[in-house]
Ligand SMILES: Nc1ncnc2c1ncn2[C@@H]1O[C@H](COP(=O)(O)OP(=O)(O)OP(=O)(O)O)[C@@H](O)[C@H]1O
């Protein structure tokens with residue numbers, strides 16, 4: 677059974693402090709993943725204070741591109757550093773984590789649609805590794821290079837690898853309504869659009885609104901939940917908000 681799990685950048689980094697890992701939060705997440713010892717696990721992490729600060733500084737988003745090679749290397753380099761920290765935390769707990777960098781694997785066409793071959797990721801998973809992908813900067817036809825969010829990766833991986841379960845761990849305990857209560861289930865964007873906003877921190881990919889929009893595109897149900905519920909999700913529970 678393949679599980680695709682995204683660790684939000686807002687969870688594993690101090691989103692307000694450039695290039696700062698939240699060491700305690702990353703350790704807790706790595707502990708939960710190690711304890712669950714899931715066979716076929718594919719991980720994704722977001723940008724947090726690594727990708728988003730550099731992307732914002734260069735004016736790059738999912739739609740606004742750059743043709744500046746130095747900017748591309750800066751954004752990608754920051755994400756590689758965060759990916760190293762995530763893999764280190766996992767390997768330190770005997771989870772066989774290995775990096776997989778989307779910049780070199782995928783691209784967007786002129787309409788912004790993503791091509792991301794998932795066979796390499798699948799082969800890596802089948803050999804007993806846990807591939808760890810990350811939001812990144814990718815080539816975008818007619819725009820230079822734009823940001824690819826971890827949420828888009830989750831959708832591409834879940835489809836390409838026929839995932840059975842999809843989880844998105846963010847700082848919030850689910851998608852919240854105006855009273856701050858967790859919305860248990862979302863089937864239609866229009867039903868919840870009025871509650872959805874961007875991120876409270878520097879974030880070039882659109883916060884919760886973009887997350888819900890991306891996950892509604894999936895056939896498999898996806899759960900959005902907070903860090904406290906990560907262990908429960910990995911044990912098979914469906915915490916937070918289920919998007920289907
Ligand atoms: N209705 C809502 N319910 C919950 N969170 C919301 C809502 N509207 C906006 N948000 C914001 O969306 C944020 C979650 O999206 P964000 O993209 O920041 O998280 P992430 O995926 O964990 O981080 P990253 O994008 O760095 O990977 C929340 O922290 C909150 O500020």
Ligand SMILES: C=C(C)CCOP(=O)(O)O
Pocket residue numbers: 685721722723724727728731751755810811812813823824825826827880881
């Ligand atoms: C900003 C970069 C490079 C990655 C964004 O990924 P996300 O945090 O999942 O939206």
